[in-house]
Amino acid sequence: MENTTLKDYVIGLDMGGTNSIFGIVDARGTIKAQTAIKTTAYPDVKDYVKAAVEALGPAIDVVGGIEHIKGMGIGAPNGNYYTGNIEYAANLVWEGVVPIARLFEEALGVPVRVTNDANAAAMGEMTYGVARGMKNFIMITLGTGVGSGIVVDGKIVYGSDGFAGELGHLVIDHTSNGRKCGCGRSGCLETYCSATGVARTAREMLASSTEPSPLREIKPEEITSYDVFKAAEQGDATAIGIFEYTGRLLGRSCADFCTFNTPEAFVFFGGLTKAGDFLMNPLRKAYDEHVLSIYKGKAKLLVSALNGSEAAVLGASALGWEE
């Protein structure tokens, strides 16, 4: 009686370089069952998919079997929505082009969609989060790097090649002082406004002053954005200044991004958002100062309200509802 089966659940896979986390998710964004495998443990992707399907078995049983699953969404590094492939992902054990969607479709018998983690996060916010009901917004993920997912008319912008929405690599400092980026160029947004960018700013600011700061007790190369946050919480002026610098640059950049699709909102997600007002106050201030007058007051600057540890799985799962 396939026709009368309610396909009320989707599978979300948050694929990281180290771990792969799977969730069975309902339409409200509740994770009904969860499981995980080590991504690194399977040098052959076919073994990975086999292990994943085995691990998923009991989780799928929780919701009554695969006939209750509408589809699967995967958030993966360099995931290409158009092809369903992971293409040349530097942080994964598999080299070259990996037809991950096809492999899971063959193994599970349900439609599978793939995209990168920032686009998955945008889908998650649109489906279950603060962007519900929004048709035009920009997701900014602030982790080790800066990712983005751009939504126009209710759809993720994948561009001509499936790799659109890389605002972390928009160059915000074109002078010769621009920070070297992992992409081989200089001055990219993510060299300033990621967790690693914050640590870099901390090292620069500590080196260029003699102001006392608890951050001086940490070896410069070991300072993390979390250390900066803890110091800011203690009222350390240097740490507060680091977030001000970061927030200002991010706010100014978002003002520039407005010229593309005048979003209803920017949604910020990821470790750095834990800095709260230390980051968001200067961000909002810089945004208001820099945005073109016709756009003033139009976009909300929001922080994701999704549970951090669940958000990536939820985001990936949101792709499973398509079609």
Place this chain on the structure above:
Amino acid sequence: MENTTLKDYVIGLDMGGTNSIFGIVDARGTIKAQTAIKTTAYPDVKDYVKAAVEALGPAIDVVGGIEHIKGMGIGAPNGNYYTGNIEYAANLVWEGVVPIARLFEEALGVPVRVTNDANAAAMGEMTYGVARGMKNFIMITLGTGVGSGIVVDGKIVYGSDGFAGELGHLVIDHTSNGRKCGCGRSGCLETYCSATGVARTAREMLASSTEPSPLREIKPEEITSYDVFKAAEQGDATAIGIFEYTGRLLGRSCADFCTFNTPEAFVFFGGLTKAGDFLMNPLRKAYDEHVLSIYKGKAKLLVSALNGSEAAVLGASALGWEE
């Protein structure tokens, strides 16, 4: 027999601050009839619409009457696609919000769509020009200012408010050296890469060197981008350097724009494109140098092939085919 009438034509209106040019256009982009009125001659927009409809009469008769017209498209300053209004256009005689689409719909009895001139240009390229068949591209208009029309999945990006796609006001110099812009801010792309930006660059370059140049025979404040082009054609190193500077900045900016929607092409239109290779060679070079490696070689950098004097009317008319 309304049902059997072939609605094979659309009306395009290119509304400028001074003149309004109307064309009756077929599906191939041939202008079958043309007419014009002075925009400035009608302080009341109702009189303007009345005069326009009168002027259009004989042109519409050329194609067999209004029953052969599918719709009308208007390219107007601050034209808002969503509302059909012109909103607070500084260069027009009418103040505030003008319901231009509704007024023409009532007068002509056909659907009317409005947008700004850069979006209209993008529609024109997609419908009749070098972007035919493209689903993702960015139109850049290089006139007195720099306008843009962004196409994602075959549709113009209007954004949350109808005013998306203002890449001319993306700030490309965030330092204190950024050029003052008419928008009240500093460092906007259009202060460098418009016709007026080229004239500004010319004045700066001439003031900062003693190199002989035919441009020195013109009063600095009277130099135009056309003068610079003529000098470049004569082999003047300063003039060639001015276009190199302009092209490099524009190419670098387009490399940044790639991160939004990885377009299949950038299409350049407007007076400055007459500079040809003086502009386009450094533009292409800078684009290749600056674009993120995953985007390298993907986007074409094209110059509009539409007849300059007809392009604005064609672009506007393209909106008339919608629905």
